[in-house]
Amino acid sequence: MYWNPKIETMSRDEIKEIQSERLVNLVERVYFNVPHYRHAFQDKGIEPGDIKSVDDLKNLPFTMKSDLRDSYPYGMFATPISEIVRLHASSGTTGKPTVVGYTRKDLTTWSEIMARALTCGGVKRDSVVQNAYGYGLFTGGLGVHYGVERLGASVIPISGGNTSKQIMLMQDFGTTVLTCTPSYAIYLAETMEKMGIDPKSLKLKNGIFGAEPWSENMRTEIENRLGITALDIYGLSEVMGPGVACECNAKDGMHIYEDHFIPEIIDPVTEKVLPYGTQGELVFTTITKEGIPIIRYRTRDISVLNAEVCNCGRTHVRMGKVMGRTDDMLVIRGVNVFPTQVESILLEIGETEPHYQLIVSRNGNLDELQIAVEVSEAMFSDQISGLERLQKVIAGKVNSILGISAKIKLVEPNAIPRSEGKAVRVIDNRKL
Incomplete structure (x- = not known):
């Protein structure tokens, strides 16, 4: 096992001391090496000497995804390209991708953090890990891969897709741990x-699932259908990749590796820092990255932080399951709606398949929400009265819990497109 009690059970004062020392060094480095940060600091009237501890973090500017895109490809790098040994990038579906670079030391750090995360998630040296995250420019596949190797377990680098072969290898290779998106785990269960x-x-025995928000009810669904323990893992390319945080078997939040990342929760509108236990937008500062360190990165992910010591003994701050994203959040007739809320309702009812889409349109000045939900072959072939009853049950639950009316459309099995990566949960047809 890759367990570091000296680091992972430090007191809050010890964590703050390490963070403060590393933050001071980070601020000086980016000020002199990254023009974007130098200008951003100057715009706020800040010089490196003004930052003396982690208490001063709130005075630093935020970094947005657009800042990375505007600096494409290497403008945010703090080291020359000659010191960068690997490049990753986002998909770039809305324009230029965001590019991240890693020095050799960054890769060593990432592997060590990822090995810690996997250990936290129950992976051991004798585990056989089937890695069905995508390899390539996406950080998921290679991030998990190098963490498994650092831990000393066996990795099957199958990447995403080729579902029948995935299942064959599980049988033939004796896979004990599955890593992929939660929606793909459900798809694997259906195919089996x-x-x-x-x-x-x-x-x-275990599954470590991330790269998209998923509910507690989805966890129960995966565990029941695959007969495993399903744990959440968190990461994003701009901050490091997978392994920024991971659940332990207590299933009470994901442990953030605070010796490498400083987390904050802010109000996404006022940008004020919120106290522990308050839901808001997750913000990260990297304090050990060399290639592309990042200050106060607004993730757009909605979560909550918990600083209490976990039952497993780890003392680092835990983040709750991602509830959704501020840019995924649908505002429908003044009501904030996240896909995971709808997912939780559907799985709680239990008469549908875990595949759905939220389709939003506008009729005149009025927003309309349609929820397309798959039902089983038997239910779809049943009497119309049974389908009408289920539609009413779902519509009633959505209305009572979310405070919004929705048209429920029950569709036959496999009518909603499957994804081997992140599931497409929202189709917004409004011209906003």
């Missing part, structure tokens, strides 16, 4: 059912 394969016949 169609193939007549009982998950209990496999050696699979």
